[in-house]
Amino acid sequence: MADLSIDFCGIKSPNPFWLASAPPTDKAYNVVRAFEAGWGGVVWKTLGEDPPAVNVSSRYSALHGKNREVIGFNNIELITDRSLEINLREITAVKKAWPDRAMIVSMMLPCEEAPWRDILPLVEATGADGIELNFGCPHGMPERGMGAAVGQQPDLIELVTRWCKTYTRLPVIVKLTPNITDVRAPARAALAGGADAVSLINTINSITHLDLDRMVAYPIVGGASTHGGYCGAAVKPIALNMVAEIARDPVTRGLPISGIGGIGNWRDAAEFIALGAGSVQVCTAAMLHGFRIVDEMKDGLSRWIDAQGYADIAAFSRKAVPNTTDWKYLDMNYQVIAHIDQDKCIGCGKCHIACEDTSHQAVARLVEGNARRYEIIDAECVGCNLCEITCPVEGCITMVPQDSGKPYMNWMQDPRNPRAEVALGEA
Amino acid sequence: MIESLQHLPLAAGTHGVLAERFSDLAPALTARQAAIESARCLYCYDAPCTRACPTGIDVASFIRNIHDQNIEGAAIGILKQNIFGGACSRVCPTEILCEDACVRNNDAEGQPVKIGLLQRHAIDNAHFETHPFQRAPSTGKTIAVVGAGPAGLSCAHRLAMLGHDVVVFEAHGKAGGLNEYGIAKYKLPGDFAQREVEFLLSIGGIQVQYGRILGANLQLRDLHTRYDAVFLAIGLQASRRLGLTGEDAPGLMAAVDYISTLRQARDLAALPVPRRAIVIGAGNTAIDMAVQLKRLGSEEVTLVYRRGVEAMSATGHEIDIAKAHFVRMRTWAAPLEVLLDDAGRVRGMRFEETRMEDGRLVATGAIVEIAADAVFKAIGQHMDGDSVVDPLALELERDGDRIRVDSDFRTALPGGYAGGDCIAPGQDLTVQAVQHGKLAALAIHNDIQSVHTKAGA
Numbered sequence: 051m052a053d054l055s056i057d058f059c060g061i062k063s064p065n066p067f068w069l070a071s072a073p074p075t076d077k078a079y080n081v082v083r084a085f086e087a088g089w090g091g092v093v094w095k096t097l098g099e100d101p102p103a104v105n106v107s108s109r110y111s112a113l114h115g116k117n118r119e120v121i122g123f124n125n126i127e128l129i130t131d132r133s134l135e136i137n138l139r140e141i142t143a144v145k146k147a148w149p150d151r152a153m154i155v156s157m158m159l160p161c162e163e164a165p166w167r168d169i170l171p172l173v174e175a176t177g178a179d180g181i182e183l184n185f186g187c188p189h190g191m192p193e194r195g196m197g198a199a200v201g202q203q204p205d206l207i208e209l210v211t212r213w214c215k216t217y218t219r220l221p222v223i224v225k226l227t228p229n230i231t232d233v234r235a236p237a238r239a240a241l242a243g244g245a246d247a248v249s250l251i252n253t254i255n256s257i258t259h260l261d262l263d264r265m266v267a268y269p270i271v272g273g274a275s276t277h278g279g280y281c282g283a284a285v286k287p288i289a290l291n292m293v294a295e296i297a298r299d300p301v302t303r304g305l306p307i308s309g310i311g312g313i314g315n316w317r318d319a320a321e322f323i324a325l326g327a328g329s330v331q332v333c334t335a336a337m338l339h340g341f342r343i344v345d346e347m348k349d350g351l352s353r354w355i356d357a358q359g360y361a362d363i364a365a366f367s368r369k370a371v372p373n374t375t376d377w378k379y380l381d382m383n384y385q386v387i388a389h390i391d392q393d394k395c396i397g398c399g400k401c402h403i404a405c406e407d408t409s410h411q412a413v414a415r416l417v418e419g420n421a422r423r424y425e426i427i428d429a430e431c432v433g434c435n436l437c438e439i440t441c442p443v444e445g446c447i448t449m450v451p452q453d454s455g456k457p458y459m460n461w462m463q464d465p466r467n468p469r470a471e472v473a474l475g476e477a
Numbered sequence: 478m479i480e481s482l483q484h485l486p487l488a489a490g491t492h493g494v495l496a497e498r499f500s501d502l503a504p505a506l507t508a509r510q511a512a513i514e515s516a517r518c519l520y521c522y523d524a525p526c527t528r529a530c531p532t533g534i535d536v537a538s539f540i541r542n543i544h545d546q547n548i549e550g551a552a553i554g555i556l557k558q559n560i561f562g563g564a565c566s567r568v569c570p571t572e573i574l575c576e577d578a579c580v581r582n583n584d585a586e587g588q589p590v591k592i593g594l595l596q597r598h599a600i601d602n603a604h605f606e607t608h609p610f611q612r613a614p615s616t617g618k619t620i621a622v623v624g625a626g627p628a629g630l631s632c633a634h635r636l637a638m639l640g641h642d643v644v645v646f647e648a649h650g651k652a653g654g655l656n657e658y659g660i661a662k663y664k665l666p667g668d669f670a671q672r673e674v675e676f677l678l679s680i681g682g683i684q685v686q687y688g689r690i691l692g693a694n695l696q697l698r699d700l701h702t703r704y705d706a707v708f709l710a711i712g713l714q715a716s717r718r719l720g721l722t723g724e725d726a727p728g729l730m731a732a733v734d735y736i737s738t739l740r741q742a743r744d745l746a747a748l749p750v751p752r753r754a755i756v757i758g759a760g761n762t763a764i765d766m767a768v769q770l771k772r773l774g775s776e777e778v779t780l781v782y783r784r785g786v787e788a789m790s791a792t793g794h795e796i797d798i799a800k801a802h803f804v805r806m807r808t809w810a811a812p813l814e815v816l817l818d819d820a821g822r823v824r825g826m827r828f829e830e831t832r833m834e835d836g837r838l839v840a841t842g843a844i845v846e847i848a849a850d851a852v853f854k855a856i857g858q859h860m861d862g863d864s865v866v867d868p869l870a871l872e873l874e875r876d877g878d879r880i881r882v883d884s885d886f887r888t889a890l891p892g893g894y895a896g897g898d899c900i901a902p903g904q905d906l907t908v909q910a911v912q913h914g915k916l917a918a919l920a921i922h923n924d925i926q927s928v929h930t931k932a933g934a
Contacts, residue, residue, distance in 0.1 A: 116516035116544065117512075117513060117516045118512070394585075396580040396581070396583040396586075397521075397525060397580055398519045398521040398522070398524075398580045399521050399522035399523045399524070400519065400520070400521065400522060402522060402523075403522035403523075415523065420528060422523060422525075442519050443585075
């Protein structure tokens with residue numbers, strides 16, 4: 051079985067699976083259970099100044115799928131509601147008992163130098179392997195000038211990061227908020243401030259659903275609600291893109307990334323790692339299923355690495371980054387056409403109605419007595435993938451690359467582009 | 478009605494104990510099960526299940542409504558196509574209709590969505606303050622419907638919706654037809670059939686007259702004279718005969734008569750129950766009969782059919798029910814002789830074995846005797862010749878023993894229409910009868926309107 055160990059900006063971990071800063075890492079009891087279950091590391095739930103935060107009752111809500119599987123998860127919890135002293139004592143004890151696991155301490159303090167200067171040495175004294183700066187929390191804390199309120203201002207990110215690099219020798223990971231237009235700006239700021247790594251994404255501002263009788267959103271506190279932070283499988287595509295944006299940005303290229311956002315199985319983890327992550331953090335999946343899920347995650351990742359012939363995680367890390375580019379560099383001469391495997395087709399007609407109503411009228415419905423046969427009209431198919439997506443049978447509709455006989459030509463080279471940089475034939 | 482079985486012992490046990498054996502064959506889905514099952518529907522376009530439904534229920538739509546917790550919307554989607562959606566969800570052979578067509582029944586999966594149970598969930602759980610369908614403004618026309626079974630009442634309900642008044646003439650003391658008198662008790666238990674009829678009639682504009690028997694105290698010519706149209710939905714009232722000596726001996730009777738008595742019995746413990754019984758036939762009625770005898774306490778029930786299992790008209794699902802009740806199946810045996818004891822009562826039957834030879838069923842000469850205290854015929858029904866004998870009724874053209882109609886359910890008699898089992902070839906399904914009634918109502922309405930238009934022009 052493949053070696054899953056990692057060295058993430060100097061932080062060693064027996065596997066890349068860390069629990070993100072959140073309720074599962076709130077206290078020693080949970081973290082010890084996580085380590086017993088096999089997690090490679092934890093990011094301890096965010097410490098703050100005393101007195102500790104106070105939480106409301108009714109804290110989570112979720113977006114459910116058709117079978118009540120949780121697609122997205124929303125929370126309005128604040129940072130730790132326990133004292134700094136208790137947290138530091140527990141962190142010290144747990145790290146001492148589990149020296150091979152990564153222990154990262156999440157922190158959130160006001161944008162003033164003094165608190166950072168005072169508290170960082172206390173954190174360092176616990177024996178922790180690194181700190182993560184919570185610049186991402188989108189609910190509650192920003193109203194007090196912390197969390198995402200900092201993460202949305204690159205100059206503040208740079209400032210605080212620099213303070214941290216000044217007052218501790220520990221690696222500094224800056225956790226980024228996705229509630230921003232271009233995630234590259236805060237990542238560049240973190241790098242400018244001396245950050246050893248970034249982690250992303252934190253949760254996304256969200257309202258999952260409403261009680262339409264009471265006319266109030268969930269979670270309901272008294273008769274009211276507030277927006278929370280969204281996570282779980284639903285946010286994975288957003289997280290993957292943001293990780294890739296930073297991984298391929300010329301400024302931040304090479305900056306270690308701890309990937310977070312909807313990771314629930316080994317495949318999700320492999321995708322984050324391939325797009326630039328050096329470790330991955332999990333929260334929602336553990337909250338829904340318990341810590342034991344790390345067993346299948348490690349086993350699946352390890353077997354896949356073996357099957358692919360990679361030596362370790364580093365061997366495929368960032369391998370998909372060069373293949374992630376701007377739209378303008380995509381090959382305009384590339385063409386795929388849908389193909390329906392008639393032996394697998396169950397005749398549900400979903401490809402037909404999807405294409406007929408909303409796309410290119412490229413799926414013909416042939417009536418043969420009481421039977422129906424669905425066929426692609428090659429000449430009309432633009433290769434959009436909609437039919438393949440709507441088909442309930444995996445592998446029934448495939449998108450088949452066509453041999454156009456034409457060379458690579460991107461939009462910048464395309465004569466149809468009035469702003470083409472190079473006209474064909476003149477190059 | 479069970480005079481011929483009077484010499485047999487009564488069912489063992491109290492009515493209460495026996496009644497428990499006639500509760501629902503398949504339990505209803507819980508709300509949670511319905512949520513899970515409805516999520517399995519792929520919401521097909523041009524869905525095969527809908528094409529397979531004789532009444533054309535938009536299955537994908539009602540299941541989506543169930544999943545979205547719009548139970549009333551789901552129920553209306555069903556009822557607008559099939560006002561007997563509740564009964565059909567229980568008695569339809571879904572395994573040869575919608576669920577057979579379900580795309581999830583493909584080779585790789587083999588697990589169709591439980592459409593019948595979902596339909597039942599919608600109908601059973603929908604709550605309507607008033608009847609969910611409104612009547613159109615009155616047309617001033619009154620239509621006579623003969624027979625208050627699924628075909629007749631489906632027609633009556635649709636006619637009422639279209640603004641006509643309807644008078645339904647029913648021979649029995651209750652409406653519902655085979656739903657009330659003919660379906661196995663464990664399929665439509667309790668008073669479900671009557672509650673469904675009450676719901677249907679609550680649209681208004683439908684009057685039901687009971688004890689009105691066509692050919693006896695009701696004549697077609699009178700109906701034809703007095704009403705704007707007549708819809709005949711008289712079913713098949715007579716049981717086929719075996720054509721053997723001893724056919725009228727004590728101990729031999731038609732399965733439908735026993736089932737009818739069983740369904741109407743206030744005290745199941747008062748029913749005569751043979752210790753050993755033979756059921757002759759291979760359709761769903763034969764299965765219903767055999768299984769109900771088992772549930773009443775018969776020790777040995779042998780279902781005898783002159784052809785092989787593959788030729789049985791009972792569905793695989795029904796045959797499984799029989800097997801689960803330890804009903805013996807004796808195929809390739811044709812009735813030869815009713816065996817009587819010294820008192821002239823049935824003591825068994827003699828059969829001759831059969832086989833297929835050059836595509837024809839032939840007797841092999843080998844004899845099989847099966848001892849039994851009673852023999853039940855379930856070899857099919859035909860139209861009661863006495864019901865259509867007045868001079869006008871004789872004008873009705875026939876196809877065999879059924880009334881001939883055109884594609885709009887018109888008989889040879891102008892203004893006369895017919896539907897349901899009295900016209901249907903092949904499978905005599907409740908759902909088919911409902912569709913006949915609905916389509917006949919639309920045809921009657923269109924014909925009346927076009928006459929009206931011509932008259933006005």
